[in-house]
Amino acid sequence: MQPMLAASLKIGALLAKDGLLSSEQLAKSLEIQKKQYPALPLGKVCVALGYLTSEDLNEVLAKHHRRIPLGEMLVHLDLISMEQLKEVFELQQRERPKRKIGTVMIEKGLIDEPTLIRALYEQSQRNHAGAQHRLGKFEALVVAGRLERDELEAAFKQAQEQHVAVESILMQRYRINKKVLGAALSAFYRCPFEEYDETRIPPREHVQEISPSYLKANFWIPLQVSDDSVTVMIDDPQATSKIQDIRRLFPGKVIERVVGFQDDILKYVNRMYESPQQDRINESLSAILGQLDNQDRAELPETKEEQLVKEDDSAVVRLVNQIIVEAWKQGASDIHIEPGGSDRETRIRFRVDGRCFEYLRVPPAYRRALVSRIKIIAGLDIAERRKPQDGKIKFQQSDRAFELRVATIPTAGPSNEDVVLRLLMVEKPKSLEQLYMTPRNHREFRAMLGKPYGLILCVGPTGAGKTTTLHSALSLINTPERKIWTAEDPVEITQPGLRQVQVQPKIGFNFAAAMRAFLRADPDVIMVGEIRDDETAEVAMEASLTGHLVLSTLHTNSAVETVTRLLEMGIDPFNFADSLLGVMAQRLARTICSDCKEAYHASKEEFEVIAHAFGEAEFSRLGVRYDDQFRLYRGRGCASCRDSGYRGRIGLHELLVVTDKIKQLIHVRASATELREAALFEGMTTLAQDGVLKVLEGWTDYNHVKAVALR
Numbered sequence: 001m002q003p004m005l006a007a008s009l010k011i012g013a014l015l016a017k018d019g020l021l022s023s024e025q026l027a028k029s030l031e032i033q034k035k036q037y038p039a040l041p042l043g044k045v046c047v048a049l050g051y052l053t054s055e056d057l058n059e060v061l062a063k064h065h066r067r068i069p070l071g072e073m074l075v076h077l078d079l080i081s082m083e084q085l086k087e088v089f090e091l092q093q094r095e096r097p098k099r100k101i102g103t104v105m106i107e108k109g110l111i112d113e114p115t116l117i118r119a120l121y122e123q124s125q126r127n128h129a130g131a132q133h134r135l136g137k138f139e140a141l142v143v144a145g146r147l148e149r150d151e152l153e154a155a156f157k158q159a160q161e162q163h164v165a166v167e168s169i170l171m172q173r174y175r176i177n178k179k180v181l182g183a184a185l186s187a188f189y190r191c192p193f194e195e196y197d198e199t200r201i202p203p204r205e206h207v208q209e210i211s212p213s214y215l216k217a218n219f220w221i222p223l224q225v226s227d228d229s230v231t232v233m234i235d236d237p238q239a240t241s242k243i244q245d246i247r248r249l250f251p252g253k254v255i256e257r258v259v260g261f262q263d264d265i266l267k268y269v270n271r272m273y274e275s276p277q278q279d280r281i282n283e284s285l286s287a288i289l290g291q292l293d294n295q296d297r298a299e300l301p302e303t304k305e306e307q308l309v310k311e312d313d314s315a316v317v318r319l320v321n322q323i324i325v326e327a328w329k330q331g332a333s334d335i336h337i338e339p340g341g342s343d344r345e346t347r348i349r350f351r352v353d354g355r356c357f358e359y360l361r362v363p364p365a366y367r368r369a370l371v372s373r374i375k376i377i378a379g380l381d382i383a384e385r386r387k388p389q390d391g392k393i394k395f396q397q398s399d400r401a402f403e404l405r406v407a408t409i410p411t412a413g414p415s416n417e418d419v420v421l422r423l424l425m426v427e428k429p430k431s432l433e434q435l436y437m438t439p440r441n442h443r444e445f446r447a448m449l450g451k452p453y454g455l456i457l458c459v460g461p462t463g464a465g466k467t468t469t470l471h472s473a474l475s476l477i478n479t480p481e482r483k484i485w486t487a488e489d490p491v492e493i494t495q496p497g498l499r500q501v502q503v504q505p506k507i508g509f510n511f512a513a514a515m516r517a518f519l520r521a522d523p524d525v526i527m528v529g530e531i532r533d534d535e536t537a538e539v540a541m542e543a544s545l546t547g548h549l550v551l552s553t554l555h556t557n558s559a560v561e562t563v564t565r566l567l568e569m570g571i572d573p574f575n576f577a578d579s580l581l582g583v584m585a586q587r588l589a590r591t592i593c594s595d596c597k598e599a600y601h602a603s604k605e606e607f608e609v610i611a612h613a614f615g616e617a618e619f620s621r622l623g624v625r626y627d628d629q630f631r632l633y634r635g636r637g638c639a640s641c642r643d644s645g646y647r648g649r650i651g652l653h654e655l656l657v658v659t660d661k662i663k664q665l666i667h668v669r670a671s672a673t674e675l676r677e678a679a680l681f682e683g684m685t686t687l688a689q690d691g692v693l694k695v696l697e698g699w700t701d702y703n704h705v706k707a708v709a710l711r
Contacts, residue, residue: 114183
């Protein structure tokens with residue numbers, strides 16, 4: 001306690017010198033501090049006793065350049081009580097080694113990470129009065145230790161080069177969640193931060209005279225308007241010109257500002273200017289289902305079914321629209337409609353991040369009407385219920401259009417048909433950096449793409465992200481100097497500069513036929529959606545040997561098994577060894593929700609399990625040891641992830657690079673085991689090892705790695 005007492009006496013002397021504290025008050029304050037509040041600085045004790053005000057204390061501290069401790073700042077901001085600070089201080093004093101007081105408070109649930117960031121930023125500004133905001137609106141991230149100064153500067157530079165918002169770079173590259181970024185903005189602009197809330201409806205009547213293009217260009221939106229004030233969500237609350245515009249549009253009203261991300265502001269703007277037809281699409285499900293008769297009754301006569309589903313304003317039509325809209329909003333890849341017969345409800349499930357969950361149940365009497373409505377808009381035969389059918393739907397949502405691939409399958413029960421709709425989003429390609437490969441995989445994969453000819457394969461099960469990886473690769477080499485052809489089924493990702501072709505197997509225009517056509521069209525690079533047979537494999541290999549870079553996918557379990565599979569298909573091993581550059585096997589693992597992610601001290605058993613999965617000898621070379629500081633990560637569960645603790649997915653990669661040694665093994669048709677041992681010796685990490693590395697980095701947990709990468 002001696003150092004604290006010395007500091008207290010110094011502060012007391014400053015207060016006495018400025019005439020704010022008498023000698024009697026100083027003595028009493030010191031006595032009370034020592035007995036009751038050893039964790040509190042003397043100045044705060046004096047404020048609590050009523051000897052001076054908080055404003056007086058802050059003025060003296062700023063005047064004499066005194067450092068304000070974090071605990072005192074949290075109390076001053078009314079974020080914790082003095083009793084809570086005392087409890088945390090005593091707990092910290094007993095720990096060996098001592099942890100930072102902010103860390104202890106978070107673990108005890110007294111504050112959260114955004115609150116800590118706000119307090120640390122406020123502390124830094126008061127401790128360095130007059131200091132320049134060198135790093136702008138996200139300076140609090142550096143102050144709080146979430147980023148290094150050069151990392152934040154690099155993020156600003158990258159955002160400028162790619163013409164994207166810097167918060168997108170911070171979330172994708174540096175794994176900083178939205179709430180933490182919001183806390184940094186709130187601290188910098190000294191106003192609340194808000195995210196987009198789909199349940200909140202901005203007042204449309206107050207923006208009828210404002211152009212939507214103006215709001216989109218200036219990134220602000222009125223969220224609430226009353227008789228005397230207007231609450232505005234804006235990306236830069238300090239932008240003088242924007243604030244002046246708002247004052248002119250809302251004269252005489254007090255402007256209350258909240259800071260928000262540009263993407264969230266655009267969502268509100270798009271929503272406010274939706275057409276009446278779009279309003280009907282966004283109608284609540286409860287309102288739609290309220291119009292459906294939920295009482296037990298006989299099936300609708302089949303002769304009236306088509307007449308029912310053709311009514312443009314019927315509840316069934318609006319229900320189908322709403323199901324598709326909700327699937328799009330939640331990022332679902334598939335919609336599953338599963339009728340249960342005439343006596344059980346029809347279940348509707350969404351697949352998000354590779355996992356299905358129940359979204360809705362529809363009264364059994366409407367199962368045929370629901371399926372028939374989907375058939376009509378997909379151009380299918382509503383009278384045919386005995387055999388599978390497939391088609392497509394084009395759907396418009398806000399300012400974005402997308403397609404759905406429809407498949408109907410007859411199931412057990414009278415006239416039961418399941419329907420599966422796959423949402424085909426036309427996305428922009430991700431950059432290679434966004435795939436989060438290990439440094440070795442990233443380096444070697446880029447080196448392959450730099451070769452003028454050869455064969456690169458991306459393998460894994462359906463839904464493993466193979467097409468996404470290949471399009472990321474193409475985006476890297478997509479330059480005006482290269483002619484790139486792609487044959488896909490279907491075309492899901494588009495990018496300018498590629499000549500993309502949709503194959504049509506029903507008319508004989510398959511992948512092999514497309515490749516032969518490409519070879520007559522002067523290509524530099526060819527991407528084939530999938531090698532499904534030996535004919536396509538032969539054409540791909542021949543194209544790679546005649547001076548073309550060929551990329552394709554294959555359904556195999558691992559990189560080395562891909563080599564043996566193609567050899568078993570009868571491909572010449574010498575030509576194959578010369579053409580193959582490398583094989584990327586991959587899986588997708590669920591990532592921990594960034595909004596509710598927390599670190600915890602893992603048990604010794606958990607440590608040993610992941611060490612064994614990685615390979616104990618190889619794991620020891622990573623330098624990771626089990627001690628009191630060893631941390632893994634998990635999701636608590638929140639509204640953003642539907643209380644699952646997981647949101648989003650990340651790729652696990654296994655990259656086999658074809659070296660001279662691997663070529664020799666291919667020449668002699670070596671087994672998968674021999675190929676695997678040689679590849680591991682030359683630096684390859686397996687899917688399981690890559691997964692363990694991402695567990696240690698906090699992206700996911702071992703249970704999900706085990707589920708997708710271990711056999």
